[in-house]
Each structure stands twice: as structure tokens, then as C-alpha cells.
Amino acid sequence: MVETSSTVGAMFWRIHRFPRYRLISLPTPLERAERLGRELGLELYVKRDDVMELALGGNKARKLEFILGDALAKGCDTLITRGAYHSNHARLTAAAARKAGLEVHLVLTPPGSPEPQGNVLLDKLLGAEIHYTDTYDEADKLMERIAEELKARGRKPYIIPGGGASPHGVLGYAAAALEILQQLSEAGVRPGYIVHAAGTGATQAGLILGLRLLGADVEVVGISVGRGSGEMRERIVGLVRSAARLLGVKLDLDPEEVVVFDDYRFGGYAIITREVVETMKMAARTEALILDPVYTAKAMYGLADLASKGYFEARPVVFLHTGGTPIPFQTAEQIAPFLAEG
Numbered sequence: 001m002v003e004t005s006s007t008v009g010a011m012f013w014r015i016h017r018f019p020r021y022r023l024i025s026l027p028t029p030l031e032r033a034e035r036l037g038r039e040l041g042l043e044l045y046v047k048r049d050d051v052m053e054l055a056l057g058g059n060k061a062r063k064l065e066f067i068l069g070d071a072l073a074k075g076c077d078t079l080i081t082r083g084a085y086h087s088n089h090a091r092l093t094a095a096a097a098r099k100a101g102l103e104v105h106l107v108l109t110p111p112g113s114p115e116p117q118g119n120v121l122l123d124k125l126l127g128a129e130i131h132y133t134d135t136y137d138e139a140d141k142l143m144e145r146i147a148e149e150l151k152a153r154g155r156k157p158y159i160i161p162g163g164g165a166s167p168h169g170v171l172g173y174a175a176a177a178l179e180i181l182q183q184l185s186e187a188g189v190r191p192g193y194i195v196h197a198a199g200t201g202a203t204q205a206g207l208i209l210g211l212r213l214l215g216a217d218v219e220v221v222g223i224s225v226g227r228g229s230g231e232m233r234e235r236i237v238g239l240v241r242s243a244a245r246l247l248g249v250k251l252d253l254d255p256e257e258v259v260v261f262d263d264y265r266f267g268g269y270a271i272i273t274r275e276v277v278e279t280m281k282m283a284a285r286t287e288a289l290i291l292d293p294v295y296t297a298k299a300m301y302g303l304a305d306l307a308s309k310g311y312f313e314a315r316p317v318v319f320l321h322t323g324g325t326p327i328p329f330q331t332a333e334q335i336a337p338f339l340a341e342g
């Protein structure tokens, strides 16, 4: 199905028209999670986008390959982006900039612990210029101001929206959709669902776009870690449309067709509860999978809950591990009380 369809060639041709700066070796591993799958009553696979050579990896690296390609094609010499204090996207943007020999400014919101740990520790090691703001609105304005100041000094800055949620960023996961289908096809598996943590919606938008272009009947299930599902659907549709326009593809998508659950936020973005840590333990103790308490553990909790409610109709499920490896170290104090419980 995957290898021979003419739509594959057409899609690939379109994606490869875009400059791409290689940051990671692909494909990332895809593994069968037998013990965890048995516990959840599923044929479960894990796509390991946490396993990458760029500064501890994660989903942002795929987006950054296309974003950086665009920035370099435009002659830019400095990347500017924003994120939460513990942002994986900020860390990977700093790493990507260094790999390409560029300067990098990060706007982090809100200011966090004065003792750098996890992602912020790595941001500093990578030599990013870090700026802090109290709100995301201020962060957007500050990015603009930094860009103006850099231009006045003769530099060529490139602003990346939070989470790499730009049309070029979306292409990273459109390409990943094919990679996942090819790996499963080689293993003789026809997947029914891909489940993952959704923040800005760019990963989900890319997967939906790629799967649509491939004509693959696979449902992408986003587990929102912050925003409500209505807002997420609108964002994802907007990102799919803008990336499709960039590719020159006509593709329409209604918000109702986008599957996002917002029931697994546990009080909101980055709030860590007992259930979240219990899910981290379950994944670690069955599959030695290290999840983080902000993104991937909430997504796995959602997957397990949906499985217990019979959501997945006897078809294989792929959990996309989107990374976040430094976050458990940064949030150790919040995790520790629940670890003590056994």
C-alpha cells in the first residue's frame, strides 16, 4: 500500500522541494511494547522519537530540520524562539542553531528556578542568550524587539513560533507519517491509531497532513496537555491548511474531523499529579520507557484510559514518544513524593 502508491511519490516530491538541514539520523526506532500492550489489552507499538542524537532528541528536531532549511535558504544567521521555562523546543532550537553555526536567542516564560536544571541547564551549556518574560504575549513582543535590535546591528534573525508551529515545522511530521507507515508495513502491521501528546498542535497537524496525502486510514489521536480541545482543533486545522498551501496541495479538513482529547490535563499545563507519576512508573516498569510528566506521561495516561473504555477497535495502536527526556530531572522535586509511595 505504502511503497507503490503514486500519491507517495507525489507527496515526497513536494516535501523534498523544501530545503532541509539534517539534524538527526532517520528512521528513529519503532518497537513492539508487548508487556505494556498486554496490560492495556492492545497490540501496542512505540515510535521512539525520544531516541535521537541531537541534544537528547524529541519531536521538535523533525520540525527544526525544515525550519532551519528555510532559515538558511533565506540567509539568516540567528534563530529566535520562545517557550515555557522547561521548553524542549527551546533546547532543541539552541542545539540546532549550534549545529548549523548560528546564534540563538530564547525567550522563556515565566522565569523559573535560579538553579538551572534539565532543559535550561542544556540551553545554557549550548550558549543560548536567554531572556525571561512573565506572559506569552510579552514573549511574542520581546521576540520582535530582539529581532529589530539584531537587524539594527546588521544581523539576519529568523523568528520561530513557539513549539516550531509553523508551516515548515509541520512538514517534519508529514514526512514522519510516511516513515511510520513504512516501518509498520515492513513488520506486516496495519496500524489503526497514532496517539501522542499535543501542545501547539503542529505534530498532529503534520501527521494528519502526511497520512491524508498518503491516503492512509489511520486515526491520529492527540492528547492535549494544555489547551481545550475546541481551540486545539481550530489550531490544527489552521496548521494543516497552511502547510498544505506551502506544499501546493489542495486539502480540506473540518475541525470535527480532528480527534483531540482534553480530559487528561490533570489541572492544566505542567501540573504534576499522582496519576501522572503512576503512569511514568507503569511505562518504566513494563517497557523501560522513560516518560516525562508534562507531555508524554499525560498522553500515555490518555491512551491507557481510552483503551480501558474500548475506544480502540481491535486495531494496532502506535504511541508516538515525543521526547521530553530532560523534564523529569527538572521536575524531580514534584515527582519525588509519589515515587516514595512505591
Ligand SMILES: Cc1ncc(COP(=O)(O)O)c(C=O)c1O
Pocket (backbone or CB within 6 Å): 058, 059, 088, 089, 163, 197, 198, 199, 200, 201, 202, 203, 204, 295, 296, 322, 323, 324
Ligand atoms: C515532549 C513533547 N511532547 C509533545 C509536545 C507537543 O508537540 P506539539 O507542540 O507539536 O503539539 C511537545 C512540545 O512542546 C514536547 O516537548
